[in-house]
Amino acid sequence: xxxxxxxxxxxxxxxxxxxxxxxxxxxxxxxxxxxxxxxxxxxxxxxxxxxxxxxxxxxxxxxxxxxxxxxxxxxxxxxxxxxxxxxxxxxxxxxxxxxxxxxxxxxxxxxxxxxxxxxxxxxxxxxxxxxxxxxxxxxxxxxxxxxxxxxxxxxxxxxxxxxxxxxxxxxxxxxxxxxxxxxxxxxxxxxxxxxxxxxxxxxxxxxxxxxxxxxxxxxxxxxxxxxxxxxxxxxxxxxxxxxxxxxxxxxxxxxxxxxxxxxxxxxxxxxxxxxxxxxxxxxxxxxxxxxxxxxxxxxxxxxxxxxxxxxxxxxxxxxxxxxxxxxxxxxxxxxxxxx
Amino acid sequence: xxxxxxxxxxxxxxxxxxxxxxxxxxxxxxxxxxxxxxxxxxxxxxxxxxxxxxxxxxxxxxxxxxxxxxxxxxxxxxxxxxxxxxxxxxxxxxxxxxxxxxxxxxxxxxxxxxxxxxxxxxxxxxxxxxxxxxxxxxxxxxxxxxxxxxxxxxxxxxxxxxxxxxxxxxxxxxxxxxxxxxxxxxxxxxxxxxxxxxxxxxxxxxxxxxxxxxxxxxxxxxxxxxxxxxxxxxxxxxxxxxxxxxxxxxxxxxxxxxxxxxxxxxxxxxxxxxxxxxxxxxxxxxxxxxxxxxxxxxxxxxxxxxxxxxxxxxxxxxxxxxx
Amino acid sequence: xxxxxxxxxxxxxxxxxxxxxxxxxxxxxxxxxxxxxxxxxxxxxxxxxxxxxxxxxxxxxxxxxxxxxxxxxxxxxxxxxxxxxxxxxxxxxxxxxxxxxxxxxxxxxxxxxxxxxxxxxxxxxxxxxxxxxxxxxxxxxxxxxxxxxxxxxxxxxxxxxxxxxxxxxxxxxxxxxxxxxxxxxxxxxxxxxxxxxxxxxxxxxxxxxxxxxxxxxxxxxxxxxxxxxxxxxxxxxxxxxxxxxxxxxxxxxxxxxxxxxxxxxxxxxxxxxxxxxxxxxxxxxxxxxxxxxxxxxxxxxxxxxxxxxxxxxxxxxxxx
Numbered sequence: 001x002x003x004x005x006x007x008x009x010x011x012x013x014x015x016x017x018x019x020x021x022x023x024x025x026x027x028x029x030x031x032x033x034x035x036x037x038x039x040x041x042x043x044x045x046x047x048x049x050x051x052x053x054x055x056x057x058x059x060x061x062x063x064x065x066x067x068x069x070x071x072x073x074x075x076x077x078x079x080x081x082x083x084x085x086x087x088x089x090x091x092x093x094x095x096x097x098x099x100x101x102x103x104x105x106x107x108x109x110x111x112x113x114x115x116x117x118x119x120x121x122x123x124x125x126x127x128x129x130x131x132x133x134x135x136x137x138x139x140x141x142x143x144x145x146x147x148x149x150x151x152x153x154x155x156x157x158x159x160x161x162x163x164x165x166x167x168x169x170x171x172x173x174x175x176x177x178x179x180x181x182x183x184x185x186x187x188x189x190x191x192x193x194x195x196x197x198x199x200x201x202x203x204x205x206x207x208x209x210x211x212x213x214x215x216x217x218x219x220x221x222x223x224x225x226x227x228x229x230x231x232x233x234x235x236x237x238x239x240x241x242x243x244x245x246x247x248x249x250x251x252x253x254x255x256x257x258x259x260x261x262x263x264x265x266x267x268x269x270x271x272x273x274x275x276x277x278x279x280x281x282x283x284x285x286x287x288x289x290x291x292x293x294x295x296x297x298x299x300x301x302x303x304x305x306x307x308x309x310x311x312x313x314x315x316x317x318x319x320x321x322x323x324x325x326x327x328x329x330x331x332x333x334x335x336x337x338x339x
Numbered sequence: 340x341x342x343x344x345x346x347x348x349x350x351x352x353x354x355x356x357x358x359x360x361x362x363x364x365x366x367x368x369x370x371x372x373x374x375x376x377x378x379x380x381x382x383x384x385x386x387x388x389x390x391x392x393x394x395x396x397x398x399x400x401x402x403x404x405x406x407x408x409x410x411x412x413x414x415x416x417x418x419x420x421x422x423x424x425x426x427x428x429x430x431x432x433x434x435x436x437x438x439x440x441x442x443x444x445x446x447x448x449x450x451x452x453x454x455x456x457x458x459x460x461x462x463x464x465x466x467x468x469x470x471x472x473x474x475x476x477x478x479x480x481x482x483x484x485x486x487x488x489x490x491x492x493x494x495x496x497x498x499x500x501x502x503x504x505x506x507x508x509x510x511x512x513x514x515x516x517x518x519x520x521x522x523x524x525x526x527x528x529x530x531x532x533x534x535x536x537x538x539x540x541x542x543x544x545x546x547x548x549x550x551x552x553x554x555x556x557x558x559x560x561x562x563x564x565x566x567x568x569x570x571x572x573x574x575x576x577x578x579x580x581x582x583x584x585x586x587x588x589x590x591x592x593x594x595x596x597x598x599x600x601x602x603x604x605x606x607x608x609x610x611x612x613x614x615x616x617x618x619x620x621x622x623x624x625x626x627x628x629x630x631x632x633x634x635x636x637x638x639x640x641x642x643x644x645x646x647x648x649x650x651x652x653x654x655x656x657x658x659x660x661x662x
Numbered sequence: 663x664x665x666x667x668x669x670x671x672x673x674x675x676x677x678x679x680x681x682x683x684x685x686x687x688x689x690x691x692x693x694x695x696x697x698x699x700x701x702x703x704x705x706x707x708x709x710x711x712x713x714x715x716x717x718x719x720x721x722x723x724x725x726x727x728x729x730x731x732x733x734x735x736x737x738x739x740x741x742x743x744x745x746x747x748x749x750x751x752x753x754x755x756x757x758x759x760x761x762x763x764x765x766x767x768x769x770x771x772x773x774x775x776x777x778x779x780x781x782x783x784x785x786x787x788x789x790x791x792x793x794x795x796x797x798x799x800x801x802x803x804x805x806x807x808x809x810x811x812x813x814x815x816x817x818x819x820x821x822x823x824x825x826x827x828x829x830x831x832x833x834x835x836x837x838x839x840x841x842x843x844x845x846x847x848x849x850x851x852x853x854x855x856x857x858x859x860x861x862x863x864x865x866x867x868x869x870x871x872x873x874x875x876x877x878x879x880x881x882x883x884x885x886x887x888x889x890x891x892x893x894x895x896x897x898x899x900x901x902x903x904x905x906x907x908x909x910x911x912x913x914x915x916x917x918x919x920x921x922x923x924x925x926x927x928x929x930x931x932x933x934x935x936x937x938x939x940x941x942x943x944x945x946x947x948x949x950x951x952x953x954x955x956x957x958x959x960x961x962x963x964x965x966x967x968x969x970x971x972x973x974x975x976x977x978x979x980x981x982x
Contacts, residue, residue, distance in 0.1 A: 047637075047798075053802075078589070080589075087630070174585035223692060237898075238894060262807065469920055472965070477959055477965070477966060483959070637795045643792075644793070645792055647788040648789070651784050
């Protein structure tokens with residue numbers, strides 16, 4: 001029991017220390033009316049992973065800068081779409097003003113999102129999109145198609161050749177986002193790089209030990225393997241470690257989506273040449289601004305531009321606000337990022 | 340138990356059979372009372388009805404699980420059976436079948452899975468924990484294999500009503516659960532079938548020698564779990580308008596937690612539907628309140644884990660006094 | 663009679679492993695390599711270590727399903743203690759704390775079962791659930807990295823040509839085999855499992871033996887974390903989740919009876935290797951992209967087959 005208490009204390013301390021962050025007091029034109037307050041529920045695909053934690057930090061910064069904004073950040077720690085849907089239902093009953101959803105499975109979440117809209121709650125999506133009739137705006141840092149294509153292009157560039165065998169290490173076989181990326185990747189490969197052969201798609205069940213092992217086995221079973229995509233935050237470092245330990249850095253290329261902190265060492269020692277991502281804090285920050293603008297009606301359908309203060313003006317295309325800051329982390333710039 | 344004696348004062352509570360249920364009910368009432376103080380909006384009827392939407396699958400599965408655990412068995416595969424039923428439902432619908440016909444196919448697939456579990460337990464005499472540990476992987480694996488992991492949606496509104504509609508203010512899944520709970524309670528407490536379930540859990544060997552069709556009843560109980568899992572899958576698919584192979588992941592542990600919380604002994608031979616109802620309610624209310632009040636998903640795990648252990652410890656305490 | 667039967671069980675599992683290796687090597691020659699054997703053993707090491715403790719628990723008629731969640735907690739605490747970004751404790755001190763933590767959780771499990779009389783599956787189910795939440799709180803939503811090389815050598819280092827994890831696993835297995843075969847303590851554990859009532863009447867300290875097994879399993883789980891978590895540069899949330907499924911299944915496939923009284927350490931270790939092989943084998947068979955979706959079904963079918971074979975074997979051996 002004493003251990004448990006001590007652990008709780010440790011974790012509380014860690015939480016508190018994590019809430020600091022660099023705040024340059026960003027000014028924005030989005031404001032909250034005097035005397036009113038706004039509650040925004042921010043739903044990640046999976047709570048507890050570094051990527052979404054850093055998005056939430058950005059969202060908190062925005063809330064602090066504006067005042068009178070409460071951001072509730074909660075989500076399923078196991079990434080279960082069913083739990084995410086229940087949370088949307090809970091916030092609908094609670095009557096929050098806006099729910100910003102990063103759907104881990106758009107089809108499972110759709111009924112809950114529609115029901116919330118019917119109750120007058122504004123729904124926006126961020127990080128990943130859902131069907132247009134389930135949300136008003138999508139804060140688009142990249143669509144599934146763009147992500148898939150960016151990963152394929154990055155890997156081909158790192159391989160330095162347009163032929164050879166590649167493999168994918170994914171999260172689980174039922175992960176909706178990953179499956180959408182895989183579809184985009186397959187299409188891109190077939191379209192632009194027909195001589196690149198996708199030999200295997202293997203799940204790591206979100207377990208870093210398994211990701212490591214699967215990548216190891218793939219390299220042995222396919223000795224001519226030229227590249228691996230690690231398309232979840234668990235799969236990417238696991239597969240990179242396998243390449244490094246097999247002494248195949250440079251021989252087998254790997255890319256994927258991940259936060260820079262998790263990949264720093266692999267990028268520095270040359271195992272990983274490029275990591276695809278965007279500025280997650282800005283994504284969280286922009287999400288809160290858009291949420292407020294959607295709530296008070298300043299951002300309506302038909303707008304072409306959204307003034308995001310310190311982030312500058314962001315283009316609005318149809319019902320999507322574009323973040324436009326896809327980052328490729330390389331040896332040269334990765335030290336500038338800390339999330 | 341002989342109760343004739345001068346100590347009538349003490350013996351009434353020695354004879355009282357419902358200690359566990361009473362304590363659990365008091366716990367739930369206490370929770371709701373403190374909830375109504377801490378967050379009044381939580382205890383309104385509207386909130387409670389709204390929050391109940393994802394309780395029904397858990398509640399439904401807890402019914403046959405109670406029977407299984409009373410026979411001293413266990414079923415770890417019900418979450419996976421749900422997934423397989425849902426995928427069968429989805430794929431038959433996709434192939435052009437009427438959604439209700441598809442739902443029947445899903446329920447039949449669930450029943451078949453249950454029969455497989457039951458036969459392996461009853462005829463081959465493999466321990467149910469082992470059988471269902473294996474089918475936990477196998478059934479979900481088949482669901483993933485035939486559906487290739489993709490979601491199937493687009494069910495007509497007439498079908499999704501099954502999951503989202505209400506009848507006289509009561510959610511339709513709630514009505515279905517109410518009827519089934521009543522049937523299960525009567526079957527367990529008032530029929531020979533129910534009595535033989537207790538007998539098997541209490542002493543399987545004696546049951547066999549006394550002429551009970553032990554194997555047949557065992558198969559029936561597991562098959563029932565499969566059928567109910569199929570029904571729960573249909574309700575889930577209707578509610579979320581999606582059939583997919585990852586449905587019900589980890590649900591088996593929740594269901595077992597609810598049943599044991601409700602006072603059913605994991606060693607078999609004792610337990611009641613009433614207790615299971617309270618167990619489901621306790622776990623549901625606790626979880627929802629923690630989520631409502633703190634919005635911290637991590638806390639939920641801790642609270643439910645501690646609640647389970649605490650409830651069983653408490654039960655032991657009363658057990659000692661009554662024995 | 664009993665011992666010869668147990669030996670045949672071990673031989674059967676070993677035979678199945680050999681058969682798998684031969685068949686897959688024929689299909690894909692690359693499978694048969696020293697490097698591959700080495701990788702498979704490293705991957706199986708944490709499972710084998712934990713299986714040693716779990717076998718003792720199951721032999722005594724109890725069960726523990728909290729190992730996966732405990733692994734997650736141990737990994738999170740280890741990371742927080744060692745990482746240069748956090749407490750930056752020396753590796754030996756952190757390892758000691760983590761081992762103590764594992765043993766402590768094992769002790770709580772054991773006390774709940776022996777003193778609290780909570781059925782072991784329920785006590786450890788509650789522990790499993792609670793620990794998932796606690797480790798998420800400890801991780802606080804971030805990845806933990808920046809470990810000293812000395813920690814990483816636990817998982818990727820070598821002594822001579824033997825990888826450290828494999829060495830640790832072998833030492834654990836040898837120690838537990840000695841414990842069960844050649845000490846009175848071990849024999850008492852089997853006595854408790856085969857007939858608890860008789861054991862108690864004979865004056866065996868049943869509760870203390872069970873407590874010991876739970877503490878041992880907790881400590882071994884911590885040890886398994888120490889040799890597997892530093893395999894990677896970073897520790898992510900969810901480490902070890904569902905690890906218990908692998909170990910429980912492996913112990914059963916290895917011939918330990920879930921109702922207690924029989925089973926061997928070697929059998930369990932072989933069971934872990936057999937199950938760890940499945941994933942690798944499926945990759946080497948190169949069944950193509952769509953076959954991936956059937957992997958879990960194949961794994962499940964494999965377990966069913968192994969369990970049913972066990973059942974048939976038992977009938978032949980005169981046990982039912």
